[in-house]
Amino acid sequence: MGSNRTGWLLLAPTLIILGGFGIVPFIYVLWVSFHQWNPFGANPAMIYNGADNFRRLVFDTEFLQSVWFTMQFGFFAVVSEIVIGYLLAQLLMRDFPGKSIFRTIHTLPLIVAPIVVGSVWRLMTTPSIGIIPYYLNHWFGYQMNIGSSATAAFVTTVVMDIWHWTPLVTLTLLAAIVGLPKDPFEQAQIDGANRWQIFWHITLPMIRPAILATVFIRLMDALRTVDEIWMLTGGGPGAATRYVGLHIWKIVFPKTDYGYGSAISVIVLYLTLVMCWLLYVGLVAPRVKRST
């Protein structure tokens, strides 16, 4: 009985913080999502409108488009980060001159605020004055203009995200690789397995939990990205990079459509959970089933 009370007391601060900053705001957003509420409307009061906001977003092409663009962005960014992050982690397992300097420089983007990352990339990609369009034109004759080319803008947002977040993936996978036992690898080498077989049948299954955790974290981050994109493209050209996080921000803040914005937030949370669940089912469940 006494140890129970001590346990609850120890848990209390966490539960209070989680409740205050997580559960209560979520319930509030859920509550607002069932209302029409624009404080700058002729009637600034909250008006209950049932599921109208949710019905509206099913037919909202801007929202559906933003979800589709976000999924593309998330897919290309996260897959690239995992691949590059793994390769860099393998590189850092080896000794080479300047390794510690490389590791420090490689980790630097992680400490830069997203808004600053967006600003720097905007400077680097502004047509006519940015260093990237300059060299792309100088070397390949390619006129890069993120203000008019949807493809250029999309690719730039993906590359920016890769630049910013690959170090996190590298560090996570490096920690996982360092912690692997040596025996299975030695046995595989004795049995004559090649590098690809070792990677596919030993390394990958053993670091799968780390990969999965990284994919979950990065996917959730990619789905809610706002600052960098807002600073770099503002969501343009047109709506080409108006990812769902930015779409919600524009609905809730400049447009002050709190009810509808809350409904979108709830649906996006639901979509994120579904996607993570699908990933879990796809990557982990078969393994659990095989082992049972």
Add this chain to the structure above:
Amino acid sequence: MNVRLKFGAAALIAGLMASTVPAFADFWSDAGAKFKGVTLHGVTESTPPSNYIKDVLAPEFEKKTGIKVEIETTSWDQMYDKAIKDMEAKTGIYDMVYIEQDIIYAYLARNFLVDITKSLKDDPSLKAPDYDESHFTTFANYFKGENGDLFGVPMEAFIKIYLYRKDLFDDPKIKEAFKAKTGKDLAPAKTHEDYTQIAEFFTEYGKANGMDLWGTTAQAHTGHPASWYEFFESVAPTFGVYNWGIDAKNNYAASVANGGTMNSDKSKAALKYWLHLRDIAPPESAASTWTEVASTFAAGRAAQGLVYGENAAWIASDADKSKVVNNVGVALPPVSDGVMADAESGKGYIGYYDGGAFGLPVTSKNKEAALLFLQYIGQDSVQSGWAVAAPRITNTATYEDPGVKDMDAKLGGYYTMLKNDGKLFAGAPPYPFHAQVREATAPIFYRILTGEVGPDEGLDQMADTAEKELKNLGYRK
């Protein structure tokens, strides 16, 4: 009375006077004494006038009153985000917020702001001797409530002007080439046709001569409201489409079918004119907001353009930032037939009168101290230095100052134009739904810019969307 006694009495009187006079003379130290230890927090857009407040006026005020002032200068979007969140949530973080002219109606509708006139009447002890509301220019009218009281102290006001490169326009070889090509003398355009012709000429001239020179600027960002503003506030009015094409007196109609002008023939002609200019402007135009447009002009990459007046001073005079120092001319924007007459009669306007004020949120925890600061930045004596450092005039006492007159000459007569022709320009229409309608229609506008939707079809869609949004907000019945 003996001599010694007389001297003693005189010394006593002189001593008493010496210790009393400064207390009457220095209003600021007396008024500030009550608020020792108070720190005022303000948020504003990072512009030259705001930076002057932060770097010069706030430290001066602090020295005189002992009241500490912390001014946060940030981007336009962030400034709104922070200010509105603070006032909405009633957190009381900010004692002063920047109010751009176009947002004042929304703030007043939500009762976000303190009535400055009334507050100073209610407590005369706070009234500074050098502060007089009647000295503000007519731009202050935008910050008055229905009762005529002031809800914000005007701190910057500019007109979006037509800047042109005097060195290029006065170059004999270029003049000759222009005459040979068009049969006209090269001079700042008065009509849209002239402007287009000059823009086309210089873009071709730059290309033919291997120069980084284009015929015009264009604030045509494909994902930022700056492009929407350039069209509705600076271009469409010069074609006779006013107040974004929304008729407030006609049930907020936007579409021609319902009596609005957002998708009128004039509006469509204006958009096609502007899209053509965008196509012959420097490549960065598709990613340009007001800041980049100024940078483009300052870099000498455009022969002419519509540029916000707040940037005129540094473009014309700061050799560290601008390559066109002493080569900048100012003119009124080109207009269609009848628009100038509309503007002179008050029926219309020829461009955007931009600016802002510092307001006091009702949620502030230091209202009295903030009132002192607002008067400090509004008083006559600080205006001339401020106007020279940043090209803004909100107080009539400023125009005759010798320093301001010198600066006016450097700016090609910008201040004179502001004084004499400011009445031809107008701020944003008095809509409490400003950001809401803008955000509802802007995505379509961006698609017009990218070519996904044609200009005619796009404006039709925008007018329809604007009416739906106004209905949804409850303004349109």
